[in-house]
Amino acid sequence: xxxxxxxxxxxxxxxxxxxxxxxxxxHELAETGPGTVGGEYIRRYWHPVxxxxxxxxxxxxxxxLGEDLVLFKTTTGEIGLVHKHCPHRRxxxxxxxxxxxxxxxxxxxxxxxxxxxILETPGEADGPGxxxxxxxxxxxxxxxxxxxxxxxxAYLGPADKMPEFPYYDAYDTPDITMRPYRVxxxxxxxQVLDAIMDPIHTSFLHSLNGGAQFSEAMGEIxxxxxxxxxxxxxxxNTRRVDDFxxxxxxxxxxPNFTQAGSAYTADGTxxxxxxxxxxxxxxxxxxxxxxxxxxxxxxxxxxxxxEYNTKEGCELIEQGEIVDRPFEERQRRPADAEAVEGMxxxxxHKGENLMPTDRGVSLYRRGIRxxxxxxxxxxxxxxxxxxxxxxxxxxGQDTILRLPMDEEDDRAYLKKxxxxxxxxQFDAEALPLSERDAHIIAELKRIEADGLD
Numbered sequence: 001x002x003x004x005x006x007x008x009x010x011x012x013x014x015x016x017x018x019x020x021x022x023x024x025x026x027h028e029l030a031e032t033g034p035g036t037v038g039g040e041y042i043r044r045y046w047h048p049v050x051x052x053x054x055x056x057x058x059x060x061x062x063x064x065l066g067e068d069l070v071l072f073k074t075t076t077g078e079i080g081l082v083h084k085h086c087p088h089r090r091x092x093x094x095x096x097x098x099x100x101x102x103x104x105x106x107x108x109x110x111x112x113x114x115x116x117x118i119l120e121t122p123g124e125a126d127g128p129g130x131x132x133x134x135x136x137x138x139x140x141x142x143x144x145x146x147x148x149x150x151x152x153x154a155y156l157g158p159a160d161k162m163p164e165f166p167y168y169d170a171y172d173t174p175d176i177t178m179r180p181y182r183v184x185x186x187x188x189x190x191q192v193l194d195a196i197m198d199p200i201h202t203s204f205l206h207s208l209n210g211g212a213q214f215s216e217a218m219g220e221i222x223x224x225x226x227x228x229x230x231x232x233x234x235x236x237n238t239r240r241v242d243d244f245x246x247x248x249x250x251x252x253x254x255p256n257f258t259q260a261g262s263a264y265t266a267d268g269t270x271x272x273x274x275x276x277x278x279x280x281x282x283x284x285x286x287x288x289x290x291x292x293x294x295x296x297x298x299x300x301x302x303x304x305x306x307e308y309n310t311k312e313g314c315e316l317i318e319q320g321e322i323v324d325r326p327f328e329e330r331q332r333r334p335a336d337a338e339a340v341e342g343m344x345x346x347x348x349h350k351g352e353n354l355m356p357t358d359r360g361v362s363l364y365r366r367g368i369r370x371x372x373x374x375x376x377x378x379x380x381x382x383x384x385x386x387x388x389x390x391x392x393x394x395x396g397q398d399t400i401l402r403l404p405m406d407e408e409d410d411r412a413y414l415k416k417x418x419x420x421x422x423x424x425q426f427d428a429e430a431l432p433l434s435e436r437d438a439h440i441i442a443e444l445k446r447i448e449a450d451g452l453d
Contacts (some may be wrong), residue, residue: 035246
């Protein structure tokens with residue numbers, strides 16, 4: 001009797017058996033815990049670690065850069081960030097009591113200032129002796145903190161290397177409402193950060209795969225260009241939408257500050273001049289297998305519509321869909337979380353096949369790798385704040401100009417528009433912020449009126 005089972009056709013392409021061993025990940029960049037070369041590098045910068053709204057009268061346990069920490073607020077309003085365990089008998093300070101001058105351990109009542117100084121060791125003898133000695137030589141591990149517009153920032157590096165707290169021009173965009181938000185990711189920080197320098201993914205993940213999550217025109221694959229400016233990288237995607245040319249710019253300031261164009265205001269169908277970013281955002285490692293996006297969503301004419309100024313609206317701006325969705329819906333309409341978390345907790349970087357459209361990803365990783373290795377050789381990494389007190393200029397944006405199609409070679413024309421728009425903005429970098437944006441907008445309108453010649 002002939003078997004009713006249809007045997008598979010053996011083709012040369014079946015190679016699963018040969019690929020059962022997973023490629024390794026990039027230890028140099030992916031690992032950020034204490035004692036790692038990547039961790040030493042990223043600790044040279046300020047990072048947001050929580051929302052101000054998350055700091056209440058009770059201490060809050062957090063994990064950042066692989067460290068277990070406790071965030072607290074004194075009864076006089078000062079915020080502290082300290083190591084989790086009391087240096088006396090290692091009790092957890094998440095069960096401590098917040099007081100006027102610091103946090104008191106629940107176990108034996110030791111009191112610690114926000115900078116880690118031991119203020120009291122109750123129950124021990126006063127005067128010279130063991131208690132005085134321990135107060136003189138021992139401190140609770142603590143980190144400097146800055147609370148700014150609803151985000152709590154911390155510096156986790158060597159105290160004598162602490163840089164100036166960076167001040168970006170995005171903080172002063174007129175008529176913009178900034179709403180702090182957080183989105184947690186169950187994967188390594190690089191996987192989340194990669195997307196900002198991968199402008200072409202919006203054409204597929206956010207458009208063609210499960211339908212338009214932002215605008216229909218984002219499905220158009222435009223002309224890609226990367227601009228490098230020190231620790232700042234800008235990736236432009238320039239699209240043709242009928243008679244309009246849409247220059248959309250994503251940016252990263254190393255190691256992890258990111259901005260982009262708007263999520264919902266700009267769609268390529270009407271003029272838009274130097275519209276600013278939908279978010280002002282940091283991707284922060286929690287540990288090697290998880291990360292958090294802490295950011296402000298920006299609302300107004302040059303940001304996103306005020307109707308998105310909700311928790312769910314911030315999630316849509318961050319990744320294209322809300323966070324809490326049924327698994328089947330996530331399969332049918334995957335967004336950033338599904339794409340980056342689906343790679344695994346740490347992506348197997350050694351198994352990637354990077355293409356020309358991944359140039360932005362390659363360049364930013366190369367930049368971080370160079371600074372990681374330089375620091376290992378004793379060279380401190382450059383900071384974004386190059387001029388003390390002067391706002392750092394950024395370019396995450398949308399610019400949409402009415403420029404009819406070039407009948408001979410419109411793709412070359414799009415490239416020319418992108419370079420002209422960006423170089424014109426770079427030329428205005430030295431202007432005071434009070435003048436810069438008005439100058440840029442006037443120049444964009446001039447280009448629109450006069451053409452490129």
